[in-house]
Amino acid sequence: MPNKKSAAKRVLVAERNRLYNRFWKTRCKNAVKKVLEAVAQGDKDLAGKRLVEAQSVLDKAVVKGVIHRNTAARRKSGVAAKVHVLLKTAQA
Template sequence: MPNKKSAKKRVLVAERNRIYNRFWKTRCKNAVKKFLEAVESKDVELANKRMNDAQGVLDKAVVKGVVHRNTVARRKSSMAAKIKALSA
């Protein structure tokens, strides 16, 4: 256990941030999973809608500093490739 007041505060802040980050990371994963389910069902219209939703969630996570922007760019690129392959 921390002894100094500032160290005690850091423990509280770190726990708060951990919960916040976990919420956003889970939200991102769920959005991408829903998109992948739509791709598996070969429903182009639903996949496009879910892709837009997932991209919005991913972009918000970047703005909030939870996920790195290059990671999100990679995931969005992967989703776009899956949509393109599904459409073709």
Template sequence: MPNTRSARKRVRIAERNRLRNKMYKTRIKTAIRRLEEALSGGDDDAIRAALRRALSAIDRAAVRGAIHRNTAARKKSRLMQRLKKLGRAS
């Protein structure tokens, strides 16, 4: 347990930040899952919309510091590779 006032405050801040980062990471996972569902469905409009949401969620998390920018770039690159492999890149 923290002993000083400042240490107690840091614990509160760290918990708040952890929850915020968790929210961004969860949004990324959900967006990617929805993109995969759209890919299996085959509707091009749904795929484009899901891709836009996924890329936006990844970029937003990177800007906020929830994930590293290289991690964001890697995730986006892998998504685009999968789309290209299926011949659905737009």
């Protein structure tokens, strides 16, 4: 237990932030998983649509300070590359 009033407040704030961050991190992971599922199914239209949604969710998480911008950029790049490969194979 915290000994000071300010320490007690920090415990409450830290718990609030933990829940908020967990919500956004889970949302990011789910968005990326949905893109990968669409890629695995070979549905290029759905994959493109979900890619846009995933990029939006990752960008929002960056703005809110939940994840670092380079982490979001790395995830967006990796998912976009897989969608790009799907589109290339669909055209060929």
